[in-house]
Amino acid sequence: MSIEGWITLWSALLWLSAGAFGLVSVYVAIRTVGVLVRK
Amino acid sequence: MVDSTYLFLAIFTLAYVIAILLAHRGRAQGDGGLKEFFISGRDLGLGTAIATLGATEIGLITIAYNAQKGFNEGFSAFHIGLAALIGCGFVGAIGFVVKPMRRTGVLTLPEFYQQRFGRDIRIFGAIVMALGGILNMGLFLKVASVFLAAMLSVKGADVNVNILMVTLIAGAVLYTCYGGMRSVIITDIFQFVLLSAGLLIAVVYLTNLVPLGEAISIVRENKGIGGFDPFANESFGLSYVLWMILVAGVVSAAIWPTALTRALCIKDEATVQRAYLIASVIFLARMVVPAFLGVLAFSYFNTGTLGPAEMLASHGSDADLVATPLMLGHAMPGWLLAFLAVAMFASFMSTQDSYLFCWASILSRDVLGPIFGTVENEQAQKRGTRIIIVVIALYELYWGLIYEGREDIWDYLAVSGSIYFCSGIVLMVGGLYWKGATRRGALWALILGFSAIIALSPIKIALGLEGVSSPIIGFAAIGLSLLGFVIGSLSEGRGARKTEKRA
Numbered sequence: 001m002s003i004e005g006w007i008t009l010w011s012a013l014l015w016l017s018a019g020a021f022g023l024v025s026v027y028v029a030i031r032t033v034g035v036l037v038r039k
Numbered sequence: 040m041v042d043s044t045y046l047f048l049a050i051f052t053l054a055y056v057i058a059i060l061l062a063h064r065g066r067a068q069g070d071g072g073l074k075e076f077f078i079s080g081r082d083l084g085l086g087t088a089i090a091t092l093g094a095t096e097i098g099l100i101t102i103a104y105n106a107q108k109g110f111n112e113g114f115s116a117f118h119i120g121l122a123a124l125i126g127c128g129f130v131g132a133i134g135f136v137v138k139p140m141r142r143t144g145v146l147t148l149p150e151f152y153q154q155r156f157g158r159d160i161r162i163f164g165a166i167v168m169a170l171g172g173i174l175n176m177g178l179f180l181k182v183a184s185v186f187l188a189a190m191l192s193v194k195g196a197d198v199n200v201n202i203l204m205v206t207l208i209a210g211a212v213l214y215t216c217y218g219g220m221r222s223v224i225i226t227d228i229f230q231f232v233l234l235s236a237g238l239l240i241a242v243v244y245l246t247n248l249v250p251l252g253e254a255i256s257i258v259r260e261n262k263g264i265g266g267f268d269p270f271a272n273e274s275f276g277l278s279y280v281l282w283m284i285l286v287a288g289v290v291s292a293a294i295w296p297t298a299l300t301r302a303l304c305i306k307d308e309a310t311v312q313r314a315y316l317i318a319s320v321i322f323l324a325r326m327v328v329p330a331f332l333g334v335l336a337f338s339y340f341n342t343g344t345l346g347p348a349e350m351l352a353s354h355g356s357d358a359d360l361v362a363t364p365l366m367l368g369h370a371m372p373g374w375l376l377a378f379l380a381v382a383m384f385a386s387f388m389s390t391q392d393s394y395l396f397c398w399a400s401i402l403s404r405d406v407l408g409p410i411f412g413t414v415e416n417e418q419a420q421k422r423g424t425r426i427i428i429v430v431i432a433l434y435e436l437y438w439g440l441i442y443e444g445r446e447d448i449w450d451y452l453a454v455s456g457s458i459y460f461c462s463g464i465v466l467m468v469g470g471l472y473w474k475g476a477t478r479r480g481a482l483w484a485l486i487l488g489f490s491a492i493i494a495l496s497p498i499k500i501a502l503g504l505e506g507v508s509s510p511i512i513g514f515a516a517i518g519l520s521l522l523g524f525v526i527g528s529l530s531e532g533r534g535a536r537k538t539e540k541r542a
Contacts, residue, residue: 006267007255010114013121014251014331017324018239024089024321025235028228031086 044194047377055233055381059226083305087228088314091393092301093321094227096291097234098390099183099383102329104448106363109333112274113258113266116333119283119449120326124319126288131316136293137302139471141311145303148296148467149405155470156481158409164466165405167485168296169398171459173431174438175452176394180204181439182360182448183387189361190380193350193368204436207384211391212432216425223392224304230389237382238328240375241367245335248345248370254338261341282510286453290460292322294467297397329363336362339370360448399427454494454509461516462488465524473528480528488520 001009083091108116130137145151149168153161181200184207188198215223258266265272269280292298292315305311339345340362350365351358368376403423408414413423465484469476492498494512499505504512 001268003259003264003267006114010117010267011251013117013323013327016320017120017327017331018242020320020324021235021239021328024093024317025232028086028090029232031084 044191044196044373044377047374048191048380051377051381052384055385058229081304081306083224083301083310085310085314085317087224088301088305088310089318089321090231091224091227091304092298092314092318093325094231094234094386094389095297095301095393096322096390097231097325097386098179099186099387100179100390100448100452101325102238102332102383102386103182103186103360103363104452105326105329106333106336107359108449109330110337110359110362111333112269112272113262113334113337114255115265115267115269115272115275116330117327118269118275118280119287120323120330122280122283123287123291123326124323126284126290127292127315127319127322128288130289130293131312131314131319134308134312134315135289136467136471137299137311137315138308140299140467141302141305141308147303147401147404148299149401151470152466152481153405153409155476156466156478160478160481160485161405162409163482163485164463165401167462167489168459169402169406171456171463172296172394172398172401173434174455174458176391176398176431177435177438177455178448178451179387179391179394180208180435183207183383184439185357185360186364187380187383189354190364190368190376190383193365194373194376201440204439207387207391208432208436211388211395212428214388215392215395216428223396226392227389230385234382234386234389237379237385238332241332241371241379242328242335244375245332245339245366245370249335249338249342253342254334257338257341258334261337278508278510278514282453282513286456286460286513287326288322290456290464292318294460294464295456296401296459297393299467300397332363332366336366339366345370395428395431396424398431399424402427450509451496454491454496454513457491457494457513457516458489461491461513462520464517465520469521469524469528475528475532476524477528477531479531480524480526483523483527484520487523488516490519491516 105116105119108119129135140148140151143151143154145154147165149161149165152164156164181204184200184203188200188203191198214226269275270277302311302315305314340348340351347369350369351362354361354365367379371379403420404414407423408416408420411419413419462485465488466481469480469484491513493502493504493516494509499507499512
């Protein structure tokens with residue numbers, strides 16, 4: 001794969017990672033708050 | 040400057056402690072029996088399961104070693120994250136190991152060894168498991184202390200690494216002994232959210248200083264194709280990439296006890312599989328985001344305008360390890376650095392508590408328990424686990440001071456962990472999926488898998504094997520272990536069949 005190909009792949013993975021941290025954190029926080037509120 | 044950093048550090052630390060205490064209020068149950076103490080009552084839902092899987096496997100050590108890899112190898116270090124995504128995604132997609140292991144109903148993993156291979160394999164397997172795991176966590180404390188001290192030193196705070204080590208480990212021991220697995224999991228949720236926020240804020244703030252395009256140009260200029268292509272990078276190559284798919288992916292998710300134990304705590308098999316599938320993107324992120332911080336640190340100190348080169352040079356051979364915390368300390372305002380320091384501390388605690396509890400509970404329940412006949416004695420089990428937690432913590436202090444290996448931290452972790460997982464993967468997979476597996480095969484697999492210890496750099500040097508890469512030694516150890524497992528099982532199975540015929 002060319003260097004540009006690698007750059008595209010790693011850039012995509014970087015944004016996927018940042019998005020994953022953000023989304024999963026929000027999901028976990030909302031579910032946890034939901035459980036606490038129900039109790 | 041140091042005054043405002045200290046002030047914010049005090050405020051954020053206080054807020055953190057209050058939040059942890061609130062999270063615990065009325066929930067840490069110390070009298071709920073062995074099931075409550077060891078596997079948190081086996082009642083985890085999806086959200087909690089993902090958070091505890093993520094928080095356990097993202098420690099300050101994870102941030103430090105990935106940042107070091109990113110600093111040294113550039114973007115090509117991201118392949119470790121991709122390997123983790125592939126490996127963990129595979130585990131989640133088919134429930135590999137985690138689903139049938141949850142079905143067994145055991146409280147600890149060596150208990151499965153007893154179910155499948157007998158009591159002596161449980162004890163021997165538990166010793167190998169704990170030995171690999173405890174060696175593996177030997178550098179956690181030292182690396183965390185060096186990282187935090189370097190970060191705060193830039194703001195003028197003169198933090199003694201040894202005193203910080205004692206403080207950190209004392210906090211972790213008190214907290215882990217307090218409420219067992221329930222205590223560990225409750226705080227994992229809070230810590231996961233906090234450390235994710237800390238990492239994302241750091242990335243956003245720093246990419247304003249060093250944009251992605253500029254970081255790419257600097258890495259390209261200084262590291263060439265090896266800074267992007269892991270197959271062209273001299274430190275990696277094909278065998279390393281394959282080794283990572285196994286270690287950072289399949290083993291980290293499905294074989295490594297701190298992660299696999301979480302499967303035992305989840306309420307049902309379907310939730311186990313879904314939790315692992317979703318967590319696969321966290322396994323990607325835990326490698327890629329810190330490695331990107333390392334890439335940014337490399338760029339930061341190579342722009343010629345942002346990071347003073349002499350700051351890095353003064354740390355000699357530790358420069359690659361402290362480059363990221365030095366950048367964080369140098370680039371960020373005091374309040375943000377203080378928030379990040381507390382988030383880093385949270386990430387240290389979330390891993391440290393899980394690891395301390397995991398190895399101590401295995402030694403107490405699966406080594407001392409069967410030997411002294413106290414497997415079902417609740418008081419003896421809790422007391423034994425707590426005493427062993429303290430002993431492991433003291434060892435960690437000692438190991439942090441004496442170990443002088445030459446490998447990167449991640450490579451040390453992979454090698455020390457392989458002492459367990461080279462035979463662990465054979466016993467778990469073979470025991471769950473092959474009906475013909477027997478006690479003799481398991482014994483031979485455990486003995487032969489131990490050969491992975493050769494890859495530890497002091498032993499490698501002593502044996503004159505410096506030219507052989509750690510992945511090659513690791514694959515060879517797994518091959519030997521598998522061979523022993525198959526031949527041992529077949530020979531015992533044949534012997535047993537002959538005896539049956541004669542009878």
